[in-house]
Amino acid sequence: MPQQDLRIVLSFSAEDQAWLRLSSIAVPKFFEGHAVAPASGDALRIGGRQFIVQARIWEHDGMAPTLRLLLSSGHAESDTVFG
Template sequence: MSFSPDDQAWLRRSQIAVPKFWASHGTAPLAGDALRIGGRQFLIQARVWEADAEGPLLHLFIGSSHAQSDTVFG
């Protein structure tokens, strides 16, 4: 997952481990899906598949976080 620099710093300071939540799910997250990590909400902005010698690799680009109390309308 690719987080914004501010969110990367917040994850490090808070010592929050980012789970590989889709490892136990049948499908990987789609653009527009929301993830809740450490009490904040992140939206998947884009997905990019790459192929290397070990097989396909999914890169997720994550939007800036919203605090748990934030509400987004629209």
């Protein structure tokens, strides 16, 4: 069954939001057009960092449902420590 009018919003930590903004990294629309919603534990790679879906929050704004994904702090591809 395809998802109709479901918005999926990624929620990053304040530090990761700043990193995305300062690095001018555009977050792709990973789930646009997909029939399956992401699950807790799924991993996303954005700008060389890996984020894990830690929680899913269902919201409704009166017009359409929204699935908010709470993501872990980003980790680099290598063993580099950030922060």
